[in-house]
Amino acid sequence: MLSFKRNTFTFLKILLIIGFGYFFWLMLTITLEYIPLDSNVSFLMIKQTEVIERPEYLTFFYTHVYTSIFVLLSGFLAVIRKDFGLKNLHRNMGKVYIFLILLFAAPSGMYMGFFANGGFSSKVSFIILGVLWWFSTYKAYQLARQKRFKEHKQWMWRSFALTLSAITLRMWKVIIVYLFHPNPMDVYQIIAWLGWIPNLLLIEYLITKKHL
Template sequence: MTRLIETSGTAPAVAGRGGARSRIGWTFVQLTALAIVAYSASPYFTASLSDLAGQDVGLASTYAAAPPFVQAALYVHIVGGAVALATGPLQFWRGLRSRAPRVHRWIGRVYLIAVAVGALGGLTIAPSSSAGYVGLFGFGALAALWLVTGWRAYSAIRRRDVPSHQAWMIRNYALTYSGVTLRIWLPLLLMAPLVFGQPWEFDSAFANAYAAVPFLCWLPNLVFAEWLIRRRGLPSYRLPA
């Protein structure tokens, strides 16, 4: 049976390469993460779910009538995801790591706690997803992998295995960033019928789009993360020849 093999990379110094392109990429990730936090997370703390459902805001209509513990899990997921999205890019800021390692470690603790909180909330609300079984398995797998990769990143740094810690943090933030990519894929998929010359009606187009994003929002992110890990010479996974 084909299996994944973790391979040791080259020296961790390779991870510092990239120059201007790395800075531009980091800035893009940080700004888009903050934008999604401001646009998608903040409305949930300005009004009740029932009021937001009347305004057709985000997931409010899906969870407005849910049991209280599911609604509480939704807020837990939103808070954890928002904190993780906003603080995660700071962990990849080389200047912070080298000049203020103590700050880097504390932000890392906050980030991983936020991931754990957000993942547990995500696992709780996944069965209530409006995408049905696709949402349950897609978002459920995302939450589980989010939790596991965060634990692997923490375990690696506890062993002082910095290259493995860096690799697992890249994988983990790729999953965190699904909060951004989901909102990129949705409008693209909504417009897809028009591109292919098919009849377009919002409700059906949205239903089709939302049936795809539970997996599409994070699987390509993980593929890109693994490419980035290998490019930086960090411990990666590959299929045996």
């Protein structure tokens, strides 16, 4: 029975890695659309007002896009750490993850939240997301410095749940558009909240049940 549980757990971890690899590749293809720099491609095509009227917008946008892909990868490598005997990798990737979020990805994301599509509701959601993302990451960093590693692990999972909103937001968008064909602006209002709240609720449930 113990062997069966161990094999099942190993199988689930392998599926997790495969699943993450697939979605990471999708996010990487999105990121590569913005290389070389071009303000008339993909998402930026519907943000021309900001591009033209706010010279700093592109700086924040590219900062967010280019750092977030590394945040996603380093975060994943950090959280799977001991399960695969990768303690040193966990420490190094954790430093990269925390550094990029606190200094670049979260601040630029909060700035972009003020100009999110979908009106006031979407703006509020993305700003809250950015604040929680920064705070949970800083809290994880602070607890690691204090050697309170159990709490550090829990806050890192909270942070990574918010990091994964980059993926889950797009998953919800595909599902909602496919099933309901709503107005594009309505989609933004919905996925702005769906992208991160279920992630956080799931992590809180797992922490409460002592699975993390």
